[in-house]
Amino acid sequence: MSQTNQNETPILEVQNLKKYFNVSAGTLHAVDDVSFKIYKGKTLGVVGESGCGKSTLGRTVLHLLESTSGKIFFEGKDITKVNRHELTQVRRDMQFIFQDPFSSLNPRKTVGEAIADPLMLLKGEKGSQLFEDVIRMMDTVGLARRLYNTYPHELDGGRRQRIGIARAISVNPKFIVCDEPVSALDVSIQAQVLNLMLDLQEANDLTYIFITHDMSVVKYISDDICVMYLGQVVEKCPSDELFANPLHPYTQALLSAIPLLDIDQEVKHEILQGELTSPINPKPGCRFASRCKYATAKCKEPQEFREVSDGHFVACCGVTGQ
Amino acid sequence: MAKDNILEIENLYVEYDTDDGVVKAVNGVSLSLERGETLGLVGETGAGKTTIARSILRILPVPPAKVTQGTIRFEGQDLGKISEAEMRKLRGHKIAMIFQDPMSALNPVYTVGSQIAEGIELHQKVSKAEAAKRAGEMLEMVGIPRERYTDYPNQFSGGMKQRAVIAIALACNPDLLLADEPTTALDVTIQAQVLELMEQLRDKLGTSLIMITHDFGIVARICDRVAVVYAGQVMEYGSKKDIFKDCRHPYTMGLFNSLPKLDKNEKRLKTIPGLMPNPMDLPKGCPFAPRCQNATEECMKGRIEPKEVTPGHFVSCLYIPERGMSV
Numbered sequence: 001m002s003q004t005n006q007n008e009t010p011i012l013e014v015q016n017l018k019k020y021f022n023v024s025a026g027t028l029h030a031v032d033d034v035s036f037k038i039y040k041g042k043t044l045g046v047v048g049e050s051g052c053g054k055s056t057l058g059r060t061v062l063h064l065l066e067s068t069s070g071k072i073f074f075e076g077k078d079i080t081k082v083n084r085h086e087l088t089q090v091r092r093d094m095q096f097i098f099q100d101p102f103s104s105l106n107p108r109k110t111v112g113e114a115i116a117d118p119l120m121l122l123k124g125e126k127g128s129q130l131f132e133d134v135i136r137m138m139d140t141v142g143l144a145r146r147l148y149n150t151y152p153h154e155l156d157g158g159r160r161q162r163i164g165i166a167r168a169i170s171v172n173p174k175f176i177v178c179d180e181p182v183s184a185l186d187v188s189i190q191a192q193v194l195n196l197m198l199d200l201q202e203a204n205d206l207t208y209i210f211i212t213h214d215m216s217v218v219k220y221i222s223d224d225i226c227v228m229y230l231g232q233v234v235e236k237c238p239s240d241e242l243f244a245n246p247l248h249p250y251t252q253a254l255l256s257a258i259p260l261l262d263i264d265q266e267v268k269h270e271i272l273q274g275e276l277t278s279p280i281n282p283k284p285g286c287r288f289a290s291r292c293k294y295a296t297a298k299c300k301e302p303q304e305f306r307e308v309s310d311g312h313f314v315a316c317c318g319v320t321g322q
Numbered sequence: 323m324a325k326d327n328i329l330e331i332e333n334l335y336v337e338y339d340t341d342d343g344v345v346k347a348v349n350g351v352s353l354s355l356e357r358g359e360t361l362g363l364v365g366e367t368g369a370g371k372t373t374i375a376r377s378i379l380r381i382l383p384v385p386p387a388k389v390t391q392g393t394i395r396f397e398g399q400d401l402g403k404i405s406e407a408e409m410r411k412l413r414g415h416k417i418a419m420i421f422q423d424p425m426s427a428l429n430p431v432y433t434v435g436s437q438i439a440e441g442i443e444l445h446q447k448v449s450k451a452e453a454a455k456r457a458g459e460m461l462e463m464v465g466i467p468r469e470r471y472t473d474y475p476n477q478f479s480g481g482m483k484q485r486a487v488i489a490i491a492l493a494c495n496p497d498l499l500l501a502d503e504p505t506t507a508l509d510v511t512i513q514a515q516v517l518e519l520m521e522q523l524r525d526k527l528g529t530s531l532i533m534i535t536h537d538f539g540i541v542a543r544i545c546d547r548v549a550v551v552y553a554g555q556v557m558e559y560g561s562k563k564d565i566f567k568d569c570r571h572p573y574t575m576g577l578f579n580s581l582p583k584l585d586k587n588e589k590r591l592k593t594i595p596g597l598m599p600n601p602m603d604l605p606k607g608c609p610f611a612p613r614c615q616n617a618t619e620e621c622m623k624g625r626i627e628p629k630e631v632t633p634g635h636f637v638s639c640l641y642i643p644e645r646g647m648s649v
Contacts, residue, residue, distance in 0.1 A: 049509035186366035187536065187577060188580045189366075191582075191592070194582070243584065254510060257513065257514035260539055260542060261538055261578075261583070262542065262649075263566045263567070271515055
């Protein structure tokens with residue numbers, strides 16, 4: 001985040017958020033001590049591989065999953081402590097766009113009905129007002145009006161994802177968690193949907209958490225990026241900084257693993273050995289250490305998430321400050 | 323043919339006869355693959371990539387699928403004319419396939435090792451013990467300890483399952499390997515491991531490879547030649563350099579422009595407007611014409627034949643620009 005925002009109150013602040021699941025083999029640390037701030041109108045990208053806790057983080061932040069511990073301040077109010085009535089208001093302000101446009105829509109509801117649902121439930125709209133607003137939402141996200149009475153199975157993935165976006169923005173939220181909204185789409189459709197999301201953000205001053213595993217998508221859409229590994233944020237900094245100066249060994253490996261479009265460059269791929277270890281009953285030290293080529297004895301101790309240069313945070317004892 | 327082509331596909335048409343109508347999945351595709359070469363088949367969902375690969379192996383579900391026209395020759399032999407018994411001898415032996423989804427490509431009730439040994443025993447006519455020994459070697463070759471031979475697929479992670487699938491495909495040292503999105507289901511660090519492994523094994527064994535993917539990054543890394551497929555037709559076909567440094571078809575350019583680039587800061591992506599055409603109701607002329615900015619009425623009239631713009635670089639478009647686009 002740039003300095004201009006330092007004096008503002010963040011729209012969302014997450015402090016030491018934890019979400020553990022009790023499974024038969026022990027305690028699964030899906031989100032483990034995550035803290036961050038997001039300012040209004042900005043996008044925080046969350047990247048990581050499957051199983052790193054990105055989606056759980058998104059759901060816990062919206063209070064769709066009860067957190068194990070930690071605080072979530074939305075516009076200064078801790079939403080982990082609100083009552084049912086207040087939660088309705090929170091739901092209106094904080095929305096979610098789901099990953100899979102194939103399973104996140106009710107197959108028995110038409111496009112019109114699907115978009116009407118949140119308007120009825122959260123804003124109490126009905127009658128002609130409701131119909132007008134549904135049509136307005138369809139225009140906004142680029143769904144032709146003739147599709148009003150069609151069912152999701154008649155539509156392609158891009159259009160279905162537009163329904164999901166229309167549902168999310170219909171209640172004028174301030175903040176949206178987007179969980180891999182384009183990963184099920186083809187590139188030409190993906191570009192259309194990404195542009196739409198940026199247009200909506202500009203028009204309505206929306207704040208996004210954008211969860212993805214695609215590094216080029218996250219760079220395109222984010223102001224700041226968090227890199228997650230097994231439930232923990234290992235690096236966080238402005239988007240350009242992350243790609244120019246990745247500090248955590250995991251971030252470096254992740255970036256070098258992306259197949260580039262450049263056919264001339266003889267890229268020396270840094271192949272990461274091994275695979276993700278289990279997030280069940282993890283040991284206190286760095287969770288990446290078993291795959292890290294720089295690992296030392298110090299990595300067995302808990303890692304501090306510290307600011308090594310302006311706005312650049314990293315959880316690695318091997319990184320020296322500048 | 324002067325060149326040593328291991329595979330030649332000529333004017334292939336494949337249809338699916340469904341309750342709703344006839345889906346025209348592949349519409350006049352001609353491709354050839356030189357021995358030892360890697361061909362990338364790139365395109366979006368529904369472009370017909372997988373159907374092309376499956377028709378080579380003759381594993382399309384018939385019906386509803388039907389090859390209506392065209393020939394596929396493997397080492398000079400017309401695969402459309404040989405008997406099922408002969409085809410079975412080729413499948414998994416001379417021609418093998420790596421399937422897209424490693425989670426469902428393995429049989430959950432057999433051990434991973436026995437699934438690798440099955441093909442070896444069948445095609446190489448060796449004893450059970452010998453097949454098991456070779457299967458163990460294959461496991462080690464793809465970087466899985468031999469002790470895991472008796473494990474079941476559910477005991478493997480996604481990356482290991484895909485390695486096991488690769489081991490099955492390569493077990494009989496095939497001359498031609500068809501890889502259908504082999505890394506799409508995997509995370510990027512695991513994808514990098516699997517691509518590296520495939521590259522090494524291809525170079526070591528001299529296998530010819532058809533790589534089906536939607537990811538131009540993988541094409542840039544692993545392929546020699548590229549065919550860009552759209553609605554069952556090849557839009558542009560050429561060497562990797564032709565496609566990445568001198569692409570001429572509006573669809574190829576549109577695809578490249580749609581990709582967010584890691585080395586550029588763009589405010590908005592250039593998109594291709596519109597959607598893929600309905601495969602039951604394809605436009606008469608160029609299938610891309612309804613989404614193309616340069617399209618005229620001429621484009622809608624009939625099939626557009628590929629033109630050779632530079633040696634080996636074919637473009638199916640009426641309005642080919644003088645100079646191409648470089649990524």
